[in-house]
Amino acid sequence: MIEVGTELPPLQVTLRREDLVRYAGASGDFNPIHWNDRMAAALGLPGVIAHGMLTMASAARVVTDWIEDPADLVEYGVRFTKPVVVPDDDKGATITFSAKVDKVGDGLAEIDITALAGEEKVLGRARAVVRVR
Amino acid sequence: MTIDATMVGRSYAAAESYQVGREKIREFADAIGDGNPAYRGDDAIAPPTFAFVLGSRALEQLLNDEELGLRLDRIVHGAQKFSYTRPIKAGDDIAATATLTTVRKAGDVEVIMYETALTTVDGEPIATSTSTISHNRAEA
Numbered sequence: 438m439i440e441v442g443t444e445l446p447p448l449q450v451t452l453r454r455e456d457l458v459r460y461a462g463a464s465g466d467f468n469p470i471h472w473n474d475r476m477a478a479a480l481g482l483p484g485v486i487a488h489g490m491l492t493m494a495s496a497a498r499v500v501t502d503w504i505e506d507p508a509d510l511v512e513y514g515v516r517f518t519k520p521v522v523v524p525d526d527d528k529g530a531t532i533t534f535s536a537k538v539d540k541v542g543d544g545l546a547e548i549d550i551t552a553l554a555g556e557e558k559v560l561g562r563a564r565a566v567v568r569v570r
Numbered sequence: 571m572t573i574d575a576t577m578v579g580r581s582y583a584a585a586e587s588y589q590v591g592r593e594k595i596r597e598f599a600d601a602i603g604d605g606n607p608a609y610r611g612d613d614a615i616a617p618p619t620f621a622f623v624l625g626s627r628a629l630e631q632l633l634n635d636e637e638l639g640l641r642l643d644r645i646v647h648g649a650q651k652f653s654y655t656r657p658i659k660a661g662d663d664i665a666a667t668a669t670l671t672t673v674r675k676a677g678d679v680e681v682i683m684y685e686t687a688l689t690t691v692d693g694e695p696i697a698t699s700t701s702t703i704s705h706n707r708a709e710a
Contacts, residue, residue: 450603463601464623468642476643480706489647494602494619501618507608507657510618514651514700562649 439546439569445503445536450495452487452521453529460491474525486520492532492559493517496550499536500565511545512566519559530554536565544569572707573638573680575673582635584627584666587691590616592660598623615657621697622650624658625686628668629701632684640682640705648681649702655695663691671700678708 457471466488469476477485493515501507523530533553540547550563592614599609599617608615633640658664665688672683686699 456601456603459601463598465626466623468645470643470646480644480646482646489650490619490622491602493650494604494617497618498602498604498606501604501606501608507606507618508615510654510657512651512653513618514649516649516702517647520646 439538439541441538441541443538445499445538445548447533447535448495448499448502449531449533450498451529451531452491452495452523453527454485454523454525456529457485457487457491457523460488464488464490466490482520482522484522484524487523487530489515489517492521492552493563495532496534496552496560496563497565499534499550500548500567503536504567509568509570510565511568513564515550515563516561517559518561519554519557521554521559532559539564541569571637571639573640573673573682573705574675577638578670578673580632580635581667581669582628582631584624584631586627588624588627588664588666590624590658590660590662590664595620595658595660612660614660616659618652618654618657620658621652621654621688621699622701624664624688625666625668625699625701628666628686629684632668632670639707644706645703646706647701648704649700651700652697654697658688658696662696664696665689665691678706680705680707 552560674681
């Protein structure tokens with residue numbers, strides 16, 4: 438039974454430079470701000486940043502790991518509020534995702550997702566809508 | 571050239587349809603660190619954000635419109651939303667069309683929204699992707 442206030446199991450994801458390169462290859466998004474310090478600095482960024490779509494994909498896992506079938510996701514949106522800076526070292530950047538059911542009705546559940554890199558919220562208005570059976 | 575609000579409504583169709591393969595889905599799932607079994611095997615569906623990869627074929631056409639004068643290396647992704655009619659599946663042959671919906675300017679920065687419709691080549695709706703990007707025209 439899914440109820441308002443239900444908390445989903447949280448998820449921690451660590452992104453290293455190699456993960457950004459792998460995502461660039463798999464997604465076809467070779468924007469240099471995701472692998473080239475010089476180009477990132479030229480755009481005024483604090484360093485090489487993770488693809489927003491990679492952060493968004495990781496955040497979705499909190500929800501799709503929880504529902505039985507990822508096909509039940511009907512809507513999913515985020516704002517990229519702070520860039521996730523990925524240093525060129527072995528530690529990379531760690532993001533902690535958590536989520537809570539905000540609304541249930543009409544066979545759907547609306548879930549709010551929180552994404553924290555350190556103390557910083559890196560996603561805003563991250564929300565998924567799933568079909569509930 | 572530069573982009574402005576008079577260009578809202580322009581549509582860009584991906585040059586070719588996208589033939590979704592199960593190995594590509596697995597590669598993408600691996601790249602996002604997602605071991606969900608739904609994304610593997612003969613009946614694989616794609617992770618939700620894979621829809622953006624298909625849409626980027628249409629975005630390429632938008633970037634190729636010289637009148638807009640946009641450059642990928644000056645773009646930062648601001649927001650993204652998807653509405654799914656059904657998941658993308660291995661074996662799908664998918665067409666993507668991006669339409670400019672909003673253009674706002676603030677100095678050298680242009681905030682651009684575009685909507686991408688994903689359908690099968692037979693016209694079955696699959697998903698709609700709504701993207702907000704900011705494009706910085708300032709010389710570094």
